[in-house]
Amino acid sequence: MASGDDDDPIIEEIDVYLAKSLADKLYLFQYPVRPSTMTYDDINHVGAKIKPKQQRVELEIAINTTSPNYCRSKGEQIALNVDGMGYDETNTYSAKMMDKQTFSSIQATTNISRYAAAVFRKGELHVTPLTGILQMRPNFSYLDKADSKTREREAANEGGDSSQDEAEEEAKAITVRFARPESEQARQRRIQSYEFLQKKQAEEPWVHLHYHGAKDGRSEHERQYLFCQSSDASENSELVKTPKEYLTMLMPPLEEEKFVKPVGPSNVLSMAQLRTLPLGDQVKTLMKNVKVMPFANLMGLLASGTDSTAVLRCIQQVALLVQGNWVVKSxxxxxKNTCSPHSGVPAEVLCRGRDFVIWRFTLERSVMRKDVTSIIKLPPEDVKEFLEHVAAPRVNRGWEFLLPTDVDFVKKHPDVAHRQHMLWLGIQSKLEKVFKFSKDDFLPKNSPHPEPVHMGGAQRLKAAQERAQENRASLQKDLDARRAGGHVHIKQEPVSDAEDEPMDTSSSSIPNGSVNGYPGATSPAFEHAIGNGGSPAHTSSPELQEFVIKTFRKQFVLTLNEFKRLLNLHLASMPAGQSGFHSVSDHMLTDAIALSHCKQIMVPFPAHSKAAPDEQKVFGLWESGEDFDKHRRLLYDLFTKNYRVRRAMVQSRLAQELGEVPKVDVDRLLNECCSSHAGMWYLKGTIQS
Incomplete structure (x- = not known):
């Protein structure tokens, strides 16, 4: 004995016996929906039955109908719904009330080789292997029976003359179809189907049992079989195994451990699991995850020997052909009945916009995001998601289609390519009606595009300074002429398509000098743009002005970024072709806000603030025609000194300027204009995490 074992002496030796009398009949029942302190030992068991091959057990347990917790009227109503008014031997509840509950089993585990029941007596441990571990849960099949009864009654009430129905049935022609031989793949799918498994389970007959309680004499007699009998003991011999062999016998390695599943997200389906699905579901799952794929790659992901013709039938149901490659349908x-996770736009509007994006790639290799956004009128994050599905950004070229054109597939399957071409023509006609455009607008120009000129940083800066000086001189001249009463047409330089903008800020072609439909009025934003030498801001359309007024009457305080989001949602929800303003610039937005009795609040954000520039531009309703405007103006003044305030500061300022202000008015002011976080109040949209 090693010296280290002296600290761990053997206190007692226990003989272990393997009992075999109940080795094929012993089950462990678990009741997971009931606490362990509330057993069913003392409750009357009305019936029991088992399917030994499937290890399915059903127990009928009586319900105490005399208990004060039992609702007699409800029990009678359930029995009436299940069995009806009549009485026969097939009735579920013979007492005309729900007086019993059925428990059905499911297997807790399929591998029970590690589990056994053991009893200890007189220094001996007797172990009996378990046949199965079953979890007993309530069965609500009586509700299905009640539903079928209801449907039978409704069918009886709606049924007409049966003889007339029979005559009509006799007059119908009979169509005879001959089924073709079942393939091996189809047979495997049928065997794995839920309907086939249910049918196989129903084929095994039930074996009815007689239940004996835990304290019954028969139960006590059966418990004696948990001990090793003398005949079994004579077969036992002294253990001569090595410690390693003995441990292997106690804990045999599981067969399924040879195929360890990789750890991954719960929404990821392995290829082994994927290939257990029907072919149509396999193709749909692959296309939904990959988004765009050549047909050859799709065949490589499916099981070897898969019929390509069947795959072609399946792929056309869930994908469209773009440049010889397959792109998943929108x-x-x-x-249906879903919405964008980014902006909340309904699925119908998203599908319409994404179809336009994919259609554009059927015409050309690259598209510009701002060109797409200006037509489909969806939030930039949704448009970006559409493009990321099928394209990648390229310098000076916008978004280019991810894959090269698969010419081989088009040559090999001209019938599929022609069918997809006709399908795209139908989609194009629908898109033209919805978005009011012509295909000719997007055809590539015949004139060759000039090669991009690469300029260094110093050259770019010098060119920008020269353009700024020219614009400043031209704008000053135009302003002087306008003040003198002359008519000057301000010309704006075209916006370069060299870069893909995150949001379309191109200007609209509204006549100069017209604000909100009134000629000659100049907005503050317009004057500000001229004074700083920038391009002139475009005047506001009546539709935009109306939207600004309605929005600020509901929201009161908005950042420029939040207002853009609301405007994009508004445009996306409008029927195509009814929008009075197609492209809205930042100058146009600030102009419209300034004309709607709103003002910008100069919030002093801290230097370390992570807020974007559009989030630091905060606007508030200044004048609405009600007395409460004074309260809002005082609140805005507080936020020009600090980007966050306490409630006590607001109450003190209101009391100082307006006298005693009721608590309900303070609550209304803060709820309308502010958001609370960690005991401080921030203007809406400015809170920093």
Whole structure:
């Protein structure tokens, strides 16, 4: 004995016996929906039955109908719904009330080789292997029976003359179809189907049992079989195994451990699991995850020997052909009654916009995001998601289609390519009606594009300074002429398509010198742009002005970024072709806000603030025609000194200027204009995490 074992002496030796009398009949029942302190030992068991091969057990347990917790009227109503008014031997509840409850089993584990029941007596441990571990849960099949009864009654009430129905049935022609031989793949799918498994389970008959309670004499007699009998003991011999062999016998390695599943997210389906699905579901799952794929790659992901013709039938149901490659359909990614996770736009609007993006790639290799946004009128994050599905950004070229054109597929399957071409023509006609455009607008120009000129940083800065000086001189001249009463047309330089903008800020072609439909009025934003030498801001349209007024009457305080989001949602929800303003610049927005009795609040954000520039531009309703405007103005003044305030500061300032202010008015002011965080109040949209 090693010296280290002296500290861990053997206190007692216990003989272990393997009992075999109940080795194929012993089950462990678990009741997971009931606490362990509330057993069913003392409750009357009305019936029991088992399917030994499937290890399915059903127990009928009586319900105490005399208990003060039992609702007699409800029990009678359930029995009436299930069995009806009549009485026969097939009734579920013979007492005309729900007086019993059924428990059905499910297997807790399929591998029970590690589990056994053991009893200890007189220094001996007797172990009996378990046949199964079953979890007993309430069965609500009586509700299905009640539903079928209801449907039978409704069918009886709606049924007409049966003889007339029979005559009509006799007059119908009979169509005979001959089924083709079942393939091996189809047979495997049928065997794995839920309907086939249910049918196999129903084929095994129930074996009815008689239940004996825990204190019954028969139960006590059966418990004696948990001990090793003398005949079994004579077969036992002294253990001569090595410690390693003995441990292997106690804990045999599991067969399924040879195929360890990789750890991954819960929404990821392994290839082994994928190939257990029907072929159509396999193709749909792959396309939904990959978004765009050549047909050859799709065949490589499926099981070897898969019929390519069957795959072609499946792929055309969930994808569209673009440049010889397959792109998943929009309604597969955005099903009905869903919405965008980014902006909340409905799925119908998303599918319409994404179809336009994909259609553009059927015409050309690259598209500009601002060109797409100006037509489909969706938030930039949604447009970016559409493009990321099928394209990648390229310097000076916008977004280019991810894959090269698959010419081989088009040559090999001209019938599929022609069918997809006709399908795209139908989609194009619908898009033209919705978005009011012509295909000719997007055809590539015949004139060759000039090669991009690469300029260094110093050259770019010098060119920008020269353009700024020219614009400043031209704008000053135009302003002087306008003040003198002359008519000057301000010309804006075209916006370069060299870079893909995150949001379309191009200007609209509204006549100069017209604000909100009134000629000659100049907005503050317009004057500000001229004074700083920038391009002139465009005047506001009546539709935009109306939207600004309605929005600020509801929101009271908005950052420029939040206002853009609301405007994009408004444009996306409008029917195509009814929008009075197609492109809105930042100058145009600030102009419209200034004309709607709103003002910018100069909030002093801290230097370390992570807020974007559009989030630091905060606007508030200044004048609405009610007395409460004074309260809002005092609140705005507080936020020009600090970007966050306490409630006591607001109450003190209101009391100082307006006298005693009721608590309900203070609450209204803060709820309308501010958001609370960690005991401080921030203007809406400015709170920094």
């Amino acid at each position: 309604d597969v990614l955005y099903p």
